[in-house]
Amino acid sequence: MRTVLVTGPGGAGRTIHAAATALAAARRGARVTLLTSDPLPGELAGVTVRRIDAAAHFRAELLAFQDRAGAALDLLGASRLDADELTELPGAEQLALLSALREAAADAPGLLVVDLPPSATALATLALPEQLRRYLRRLLPPERQAARSLRPVLAQLAGVPMPARWLYETAARWDLELAAVQAVIEDRDTVVRLVMEPGPAAADALRTARLGLAVQRLALDAVIANRLLPAETPDPWLAGLVAQQRKHLDALNEEFPTVREVAHLGRDPRGDDDLDLLDPGLDPDRATVPAPAWTVEDRLAEDGVLVWRLPLPGAVKDGLSLVRRGDELLLTVGPFRRVAALPSALRRCSVAGAALREGVLDIRFAPDPGLWPRGH
Structure with a gap:
């Protein structure tokens, strides 16, 4: 399975490019899954679309955790929460994305395209599995589970608290799930595509994202220069914008090995035919781009x-x-x-x-x- 993670500055057209990539691969006969939380501009014929529902994921996970911790909560006299009173907390979207990524990868499509949030949030999200697994190992070392057979004895000794069995079991389940997501992110067939509109602010954001990818040892597949204006125009005002775009585009071509240009349609994309026009022609089945080697x-x-x-x-x-x-x-x-x-x-x-x-x-x-x- 190959995985293409699509991100970039906010408003650059990440979702549109993710949809165009998925549709182009499906038209070539690949089995494609697209993971997104945003509305799509077409039907995407032949593509399996899986929606990320952060609110539903948060409610399900919290209620399941509440059930597993039921005995401890009852002992404390806690009042149980109902599903209809739960509203997702900050960070719920990132955790829902990682869970959806794990589930989609388990189906082993030929190509998995993931519409990530803007690059700063995306990079933090991709780093989460490794970070959370490290926290779990430090806070609940797996080797301490061996002591649970002594819990009845230790419970009688003052000052020797023993974590409940359900806590270790929950930590072990989380670790397995996080390990599965981390394996997808770090797989040699997983690459990242950065979508941007050439300009000074976007170029700075792009360089920052490239550095973040290098820190996480993730492979940068290509830069998609999106919504390029026509090179020839009689309008002086528009010609000035074109010249500015081309200046930044030339700089990107000097700095990045693979930059693909996508023309502005002059309107918002509507339907699969428009998505066909936005395909940058990057074949996901070509040789894998190697991740930065340490x-x-x-x-x-x-x-x-x-x-x-x-x-x-x-x-x-x-x-x-x-x-x-x-x-x-x-x-x-x-x-x-x-x-x-x-x-x-x-x-x-x-x-x-x-x-x-x-x-x-x-x-x-x-x-x-x-x-x-x-x-x-």
Whole structure:
């Protein structure tokens, strides 16, 4: 299964492009599923459309959790919540999207197209599975479940509280579901497409999104330059807008390897025929675009260090922070933050320095003689 995640600045036409991509693949005979929460401009013949309903997902999850925690809630004298009084909280849309992504991927369509929210929200959402799984492991370590057989004994000892069994079971279920979503996001056949209208604000947002994708090690498939005005026009005012668009488009072509142009229809798309006109011609079945590789270079013989190379296009030193914590690296780059597990070889080393050059962060690690195997 191939997955195309579509995002970009707000109002750039993400949903339209996601629909056009799905329809074009279906016309080629692929089995296609489109995941979206927004209205679509056509029927999308041959495409299975799955709607993301954040309100329904929130109600179902909260009521299910309430049922599983029923005994504890009754002990506390809590008053149960009814479905008709529940209104989704902030973050419900992101969790509903991840759940829908997991369910759609389980059906294994030939192509899964996902209409994501605007890029800032999309990047935070795609980072959630890894982050939440880390929180679960820290707050409810799986190995502590082995102690549940001793719960009756420990419950009689003062000051030894034991979490209820349902809490561990719920955490284990959440971890499995999050792991399934994370596997889809990190799969080598999953790519991201950024949709934008050429302009100064959009270009800045695009570069920020590219940096966020690199921090999360997600593959950027292409940039879709949307709603391009006709190159030739007798109208001086319109000619000025065209010149501005082309200036930014030329800059994008120099900076990004794959930029596809989509012309402005002069109206809002209506129906499948209009979506056919908006297909940028990017075949999802072509060779997979590789995700940014974080590699370890062995320079022990030359410099006595190992170097962890992290491609971070657009990163600047002023917005960069590194903190080593045990076997993890806390990386902050501009508005993005990630807690990354160190490769096994680097866990036996201490950080010896770092340098950022031309969009690549080199972190130097010196082997710890007390931990490094003899002869290496």
